[in-house]
Amino acid sequence: MIERPIKLRRTSCFEHLRGQVALWVSLRSCGPVCLSRGEMRATGSWLWWRRKYFQLTVLKRSKSSIQAWPGANVSVGHDIASEATWADLLRENNGKGKEVTELWHFVDIDYDKPDLDKPCFGHPTLSDTDVASQKPVQDCVIDKIDQFENELKNPQTSAAEKLLALKFVLHFVGDIHQPLHAATRTDPDVQHEDFGGNCVGILHGAARDPERLHSYWDTTLVMAALGKDENQAAVSLMSLVTPDSNQQWSKGTPEEWAQESYRLAKSSAYAGVIDTAPVQTDFVFKEFGGGPDKRCGPSKVYRIDPSYNQQAIKVVKEQLAKAGVR
Numbered sequence: 001m002i003e004r005p006i007k008l009r010r011t012s013c014f015e016h017l018r019g020q021v022a023l024w025v026s027l028r029s030c031g032p033v034c035l036s037r038g039e040m041r042a043t044g045s046w047l048w049w050r051r052k053y054f055q056l057t058v059l060k061r062s063k064s065s066i067q068a069w070p071g072a073n074v075s076v077g078h079d080i081a082s083e084a085t086w087a088d089l090l091r092e093n094n095g096k097g098k099e100v101t102e103l104w105h106f107v108d109i110d111y112d113k114p115d116l117d118k119p120c121f122g123h124p125t126l127s128d129t130d131v132a133s134q135k136p137v138q139d140c141v142i143d144k145i146d147q148f149e150n151e152l153k154n155p156q157t158s159a160a161e162k163l164l165a166l167k168f169v170l171h172f173v174g175d176i177h178q179p180l181h182a183a184t185r186t187d188p189d190v191q192h193e194d195f196g197g198n199c200v201g202i203l204h205g206a207a208r209d210p211e212r213l214h215s216y217w218d219t220t221l222v223m224a225a226l227g228k229d230e231n232q233a234a235v236s237l238m239s240l241v242t243p244d245s246n247q248q249w250s251k252g253t254p255e256e257w258a259q260e261s262y263r264l265a266k267s268s269a270y271a272g273v274i275d276t277a278p279v280q281t282d283f284v285f286k287e288f289g290g291g292p293d294k295r296c297g298p299s300k301v302y303r304i305d306p307s308y309n310q311q312a313i314k315v316v317k318e319q320l321a322k323a324g325v326r
């Protein structure tokens with residue numbers, strides 16, 4: 001098991017809101033994107049729609065959330081948005097769940113050497129008797145989405161495993177669209193990895209307490225972009241889902257989605273931060289328990305320009321809308 005405590009964070013609203021958008025897209029019978037079944041097939045949306053239908057019906061009927069993962073006492077509501085956060089809760093509230101699944105939420109593509117084999121641990125394969133909800137411990141979010149999608153398509157998969165596959169896919173499709181779940185950078189000055197922006201401090205506006213760049217993108221920007229009312233937020237995001245964007249966004253593979261996030265991490269999350277002069281170079285981040293986050297070491301803190309948020313919020317909204325239709 002690889003200990004990466006700094007990746008443990010409270011459930012972000014990024015995945016929850018992505019689930020909410022997925023729910024709205026599913027429920028919309030005829031809105032700005034009113035596709036016939038023929039059009040859905042032609043655009044590749046048909047399989048997607050069937051999956052959403054499956055999500056709505058199976059999850060609502062399911063009473064197995066609490067014990068869905070062996071020994072896991074993790075309970076969430078049975079709507080898509082709530083279920084979309086289940087995988088984070090499993091990781092945070094269950095020792096075995098953390099041990100097995102904590103590396104599955106991201107793909108740490110190196111800022112300077114964007115090779116996928118290393119952050120995906122050589123792409124381990126599952127044997128015919130393995131179930132994707134239990135292994136391999138070392139794998140990345142790209143491979144896990146592929147594995148769970150394969151289980152959902154396979155008629156031989158047990159109903160219990162399909163339910164787990166669905167819960168993981170719901171969450172991981174959100175994770176893979178958060179740019180800093182697809183990039184990590186080693187500061188050349190001190191040779192410290194930042195673990196997806198977790199060891200980079202930022203100050204925004206009048207703030208005095210540095211915030212991790214990663215959580216800024218997980219939660220703060222999402223709240224700034226869309227407010228606290230998740231229904232209003234979903235409605236606002238749905239305006240981005242036009243027939244054209246729906247057709248364009250419905251394409252692609254998890255690997256392509258991760259590459260897209262990686263590019264956005266460089267162009268919109270890191271840019272405007274690491275290329276400015278730090279205001280502090282020895283900040284010590286704390287873990288949730290209160291002790292120093294030893295992974296980070298002395299960290300740099302940057303004050304971001306107000307214009308940074310304009311570009312970042314645009315990216316956050318579009319990534320959430322894309323993730324909602326994928």
Ligand SMILES: [Zn+2]
Nearest residue numbers: 088105171175
């Ligand atoms: Zn996650």
